[in-house]
Amino acid sequence: MGPLMYLASLGELALGSRLKALSDHFYAAADEVYRSCGAPIESRWFPVLRYLWEHDATTVSEVATAIGQTHSAVSQLADKLVRAGLVKRRKDARDGRRSLLVLTDKGRGALTSLGPVWVAIRRGAMASLGQDGLTLLAALDACEKALQERPLVASILAEHAALGAAELEIISYEPALKEHFYRLNAAWLERYFRLEDIDRVVLGDPGRYVLKPGGAIFFARLGGEIIGTCALLHESPGVYELSKMGVDEAFRGLGAGRRLLDAAIAEFQRRQGRELFLESNSRLKTALRMYEQAGFVMQPSVRPGSHYERADVYMVYEENSRRPHPLGQGAAKRTRRTG
Known part of the structure; x- marks a missing residue:
């Protein structure tokens, strides 16, 4: 470019x-x-x-x-x-x-x-x-x-004040948000790794490859701006994968990643799933700490048959390993950005 x-x-x-x-x-x-x-x-x-x-x-x-x-x-x-x-x-x-x-x-x-x-x-x-x-x-x-x-x-300072008072919301997928699913994920993948073929397929048509097979997609929204996303992929009966987690780097530190993660786990539990896993990379230290705090446990080897070339981390969710939300008890309900 x-x-x-x-x-x-x-x-x-x-x-x-x-x-x-x-x-x-x-x-x-x-x-x-x-x-x-x-x-x-x-x-x-x-x-x-x-x-x-x-x-x-x-x-x-x-x-x-x-x-x-x-x-x-x-x-x-x-x-x-x-x-x-x-x-x-x-x-x-x-x-x-x-x-x-x-x-x-x-x-x-x-x-x-x-x-x-x-x-x-x-x-x-x-x-x-x-x-x-x-x-x-x-x-x-x-x-x-x-x-x-x-x-x-x-005008700019007025908008900044409005964002400072805005509530961080977690919302479900709708067709108008499709481009944000691709944008947010492609940004971090291109920065740290590269877009693999499977990424392009899933990100380009989330309705077909995430929602239709029984998955779910969530977005973090602040003052009308979409700042983060993640997906819950339906792997097989009762088995789900947490995937496609991406937060705009300009909005890091607001708790959007953890809120998205909590929303995906809550949806997994609502569906009474029996296994929830994720694949990641050891370079992503901050993300791995967040996954551990949310209850994901590191496995001794990569997941058999992994779809991703970059994946060298395999984690499985265990409810009893979940730690309190780092932003406090009220964070599961809402997060407000302060200026």
Whole structure:
């Protein structure tokens, strides 16, 4: 997966990174054009120079407000433009305590000759981007307006507070959650091992390979977000396998894994099963400790006829080996995330 595809897969989490990558691309393209055309400016200078070209003498604060940058950033850029001989500072006749920025004759002459270059940039950008370019401009307008009306930080912190007060729920499978069963399991398998053929088969069609043969699937949900899953596979009459346990690593430590495990064991007991087993790998130390706390006992060898290449651990559930839930007595009923 290339870097652009990876950032795209992160959705809103990588919005700033994706916009920066696009910004850097556009800056670099404009700089190359300016160099090719012999223009004595850099792309990052453009907003300040263009504003001064249209408004004559003005303060740093006015420029910063107009182009959406900080006072400090514009002041530092103005210093560069002064050193380049394109801008000069002069005292404000109405207020001697502040200075104004104004184009020099060199600066105005440089910008006056750039008309054809700017037209070419505008046309070339649209030729390259096509309708997507117009859509992008419209989306930027809408995004800037939305951020003014609903500040981003306040919105994010409000959502964080809501998640902090949300109850961790364990829910049963429904078709709309199919993609999460695959996503959560594929994430940890690809990180620690690899997706085996049997994984792809079961994860790709849980209705056929888990539910139809008499199994069950559970999900952990927090504030509307699906953060974990596990399956109870029906191996043979009275025999069940705990399998396909996966929790989003960004939500570790909330007790989702143990809650899912408890739900699967409770379903096994409700069905009056006689044997419940699991297969795992010795590398997964944290998971193995959780299984032991829940009542699974390590067996001396791997399970005969195991379907998994990665399995070097075989555990069988024994009710009398079960330990109290590490989150306390109330955890079997509910888990609340605290901020």
